[in-house]
Amino acid sequence: MTQYTRDTFDQVMIQNYVPAQFLPVRGKGCRVWDQEGNEYIDFTSGIAVNSLGHCPDEIVEVLKQQSEKLWHSSNWFTSEPTLALATKLVEKTFADRVMFVNSGAEANEAALKLARRYAVDHFGYQKSKIIAFKQSFHGRTLFTVSVGGQAKYSDGFGPKPADIVHVPFNDLAAVKAVIDENTCAVIVEPIQGESGILPASESFLQGLREICDQYQALLIFDEVQTGVGRTGHFYAYMKYGVVPDILTSAKALGNGFPIGAMLTTNEIAKSFAPGVHGTTFGGNPLACAVAEKVVDLISDTQFLQKIQRTSEQFMQKLHQLNHQTGLFKDIRGEGLLIGAELVEQYHGKASEFVKKAAENGLMILVAGPNVLRFAPALNISDEELALGLEKLADTLLSV
Ligand SMILES: Cc1ncc(COP(=O)(O)O)c(C=O)c1O
Structure with missing residues (x-):
């Protein structure tokens, strides 16, 4: 463990961001580990950046x-x-x-x-x-x-x-x-x-x-x-x-x-x-x-086609979770850029869901105060997807 913690951020960094409480130290594919060795499934890709996952071999x-x-x-x-x-x-x-x-x-x-x-x-x-x-x-x-x-x-x-x-x-x-x-x-x-x-x-x-x-x-x-x-x-x-x-x-x-x-x-x-x-x-x-x-x-055609299939699985699960929880007013997006807009009762609370998800070992994003944003790696494996969606279900069902 290093001497640097989340508190160091508040001491030495300009406070224009409010990062999560945990510090990621390593990533592979759609998995990330923090300083304590806790594992997370990453549905953020560093805000739609690590589209091939963390540290792809090629x-x-x-x-x-x-x-x-x-x-x-x-x-x-x-x-x-x-x-x-x-x-x-x-x-x-x-x-x-x-x-x-x-x-x-x-x-x-x-x-x-x-x-x-x-x-x-x-x-x-x-x-x-x-x-x-x-x-x-x-x-x-x-x-x-x-x-x-x-x-x-x-x-x-x-x-x-x-x-x-x-x-x-x-x-x-x-x-x-x-x-x-x-x-x-x-x-x-x-x-x-x-x-x-x-x-x-x-x-x-x-x-x-x-x-x-x-x-x-x-x-x-x-x-x-x-x-x-x-x-x-x-x-x-x-x-x-x-x-x-x-x-x-x-x-x-x-x-x-x-x-x-x-x-x-x-x-x-x-x-x-x-x-x-x-x-x-x-x-x-x-x-x-x-x-x-x-x-x-x-840009490979087969790679792009697979994104569509993953997107359908993701959307299907979100709709199913919405049937169970009634949390979302709208679920929308294209490919693996997906937004779920919270119902009125939870407006302004999207970032609370992000914190809750992190406690369950899942990284998700907001898009404004009312929308949960999901942008996993485009090559997320079936296993990582299933695990992440399970953690998402735990998060949403515990609200
Ligand atoms: C549509 C769009 N344009 C521009 C930017 C700015 O990009 P950067 O943060 O790399 O300057 C972003 C970042 O989120 C974006 O989503």
């Missing part, structure tokens, strides 16, 4: 191999893993070009800056309006919290970037009411994640595509949470059949090794000419080598 091997070759070289040089990953993303998506960054917020920051710069290049400075959705979440930089639709994240930091309009999600009429020739971009999560696992309707996304084309505005899909297999499709736009102009990805792309990406077309990419935007670490060989292997494993 990824550990790639990380080890690359760690002995080249970690970092800066943007004055490119690297083989960087180019290999970019080539794969281009082959497997609508995109012609990729830029790598280090997180979801940075990917969105890049996307928003690109959309504004593209508008300046082609139409002039007046075309700067960004339309975003209430309750959306796009990261924690000042630009991305300002575009995100939640005042609790954006207020209290002084003046915000201007010309950003928020309208209700899934409401095409509301978009039509504010879009005009000065709109440079519409940014949307295909499934709103942080605010409660709320899927966009197909007609809404199709409508956004049409209206963006009509006003020469770029359509940005924030797939930071929905991307890289989470919904049972490599990217969620593939399920909806609506192709964005810019797509952002992060979280699962590195299975826990920090990396983000912004994908776009040849035409739009031209607006990021040399020097216009940059990052020291983005696209470093270590992160890209890991992510290339992740992309290989997750």
